Amino acid sequence: MATIKDVARVAGVGLGTASRVISGKGSVAPETAKRVHRAIKKLKFRPSHAARSLLSGSTQMIGVYIPILKGTFYTPILQTIDAELRAGGRHMVVAFGHGLADERRQAIEGVRFLINRDCDGLIVMSNALLEEDIAALGREQPNIVVLNRIFQSIREQCFSADHVQGGVAAAKALLQHQHRRFAVIAGPSSAPDNVARLKGFMGELRRQRIDLHSVRTIESDFSPEGGWVSAKALLASKHRFTALFCANDEMAVGVLSHFQQAGLAVPHEISVLGYDDTHTAEYSAPRLTSVHIPMREVTANGLNCLLNRCYDSLLPVEREFPINVVWRASVGLAPQAQTPEASAPG
Amino acid sequence: MATIKDVARVAGVGLGTASRVISGKGSVAPETAKRVHRAIKKLKFRPSHAARSLLSGSTQMIGVYIPILKGTFYTPILQTIDAELRAGGRHMVVAFGHGLADERRQAIEGVRFLINRDCDGLIVMSNALLEEDIAALGREQPNIVVLNRIFQSIREQCFSADHVQGGVAAAKALLQHQHRRFAVIAGPSSAPDNVARLKGFMGELRRQRIDLHSVRTIESDFSPEGGWVSAKALLASKHRFTALFCANDEMAVGVLSHFQQAGLAVPHEISVLGYDDTHTAEYSAPRLTSVHIPMREVTANGLNCLLNRCYDSLLPVEREFPINVVWRASVGLAPQAQTPEASAPG
DNA sequence: GAGTTGATTGGAAACGTTCCCAAGATGCGG
């Protein structure tokens, strides 16, 4: 690989001059610049990133930690980050959770790996990390932004939709459709975003005078497999309900799959509501009605905040993210409400 | 950030000694080493990746280009790469296709971006790249491995399952179940892996004396949306068929979604066969029978090959990848074969 | 006890940039 010295030699100029032409800073006579450009082309010169990093102390590299790349929740996030970074000539290095250790250790190890790689800044997603962990990590690399979770100690570095409101929206959607008997397939109780949306959901139900003892909740793991077995358990339990709220789309898809096999018509017999509104929701059978979490916006704003921290830029940063439910086919009127003798006055 | 000079000073040793302790190469008196380690800990010293890269000429960084991160086809690939890389202390930088340019330009730009970032090696996936493109790129960075596609000019750097065989397997699976009337939803005709599997599929049908004029093929785009509209078009066309082969799972899922809405029973009225056996296939409604492409193995072996090229290692490299179909619920016996009067002897 | 070997050590050189500084060239006003 040709170096800047070669370029300078071939162009017949000094080192400094060549550097000025390449970086575009400082004044250079047009004729000289032309010679340098010719030399660059001739030698196929490409500046060494390592040398620049060494001198500037910045790698122009942002690390992204994601617990596990399964399903379609994280994919738009990665796309969004890469798009914005590349537009600024920077790049993204990704690390997932790996190994036999528990999720928390995996996350610490993954984030630390990225720090050791000299990332200028970090985007972290994790339900397993504790406040003390993020504090310790933050001491090693202060340029951290967290997505889809709020750590109280670094609140202004955290970006998330309001999942309590998401839960409220879910409840309202179902109540609007005359549902009164509910079941819930929740995510892990250790996941903060899960407890928030459940809190919102249950709170709204209570506000509408639904007896919370009548709503059956099964804790699962955010996976389609989990949704499937939970659906099965729900059916076996003989608990009667007309609407099922799933704490994410993945589980909802698993549920739909099981209901189809069990011969249960959605939404005719049971309505199913998803959460996140990921790509999977768009073309399930039936198409899934879901609470839309604007993760692209959350990501973009979190990233902007991070870039501002890392590079003293002044990108706009929004911190509120409106939630709405997108209506597709899996939620309908509650069965009893559909029978004319029960609801129609005439 | 503390440097190795600080460590040497605090430990009261020379630069070389400190370096020897840190890198673990060369002999150092145990007592001295202990002093150095204490200094490292005290100063929270972390070697600069940039400086090492500059000196060694290796960034320990592998670039991965992926056209677009949608659906679940690419996610296990990224997971696999990251896992293996991290185990070796290396890391992965990912670039996706972005921008308004056509796919080919996007790919060239993305790959070039990774080359400019001084990646030691590249893993590339793209249907849009031409032989001449890969040749040009290869001149800039010879350490390239291509997944899921064979470029004749760099055959030994390409890793892919045999999609012709995949197509054959698909046909056999359907024929075995007595199907004789087919429809196909294909991927883009510009995608080499798509044409290979169609070729295998049609070839096997012909071999089994199926009139190829009777099989209706619709070209689509590998997306669920595409599957949905193709399914709709197929139904509207009044073409009669009992089995539908979809060139990937994503489209199959879209098909399932539309069939459910149209009130068509799968597999009772129509069997649907997917391809790739991605995660989405596992919990669709009904669960999708699909031709399993072992992308994890393809990826792992491609990566090994790349690492061998980059770092003179001797990792084992396999080049054949067995394909099989995994049976779930979306393929059944052809309807007419199920009626007793047609098939049962008594 | 001289010579040989091996372990241990410190420091210079190099990797490829950018930035700073000094110096030469040029142009302009008086």
Next chain:
DNA sequence: CCGCATCTTGGGAACGTTTCCAATCAACTC
């Protein structure tokens, strides 16, 4: 033609490592 400002240029220093070389010292061998 001198003084001064501005443009242009070349090269040294620095960034943080590793590698190489020379030097010192202790332990053997004969």
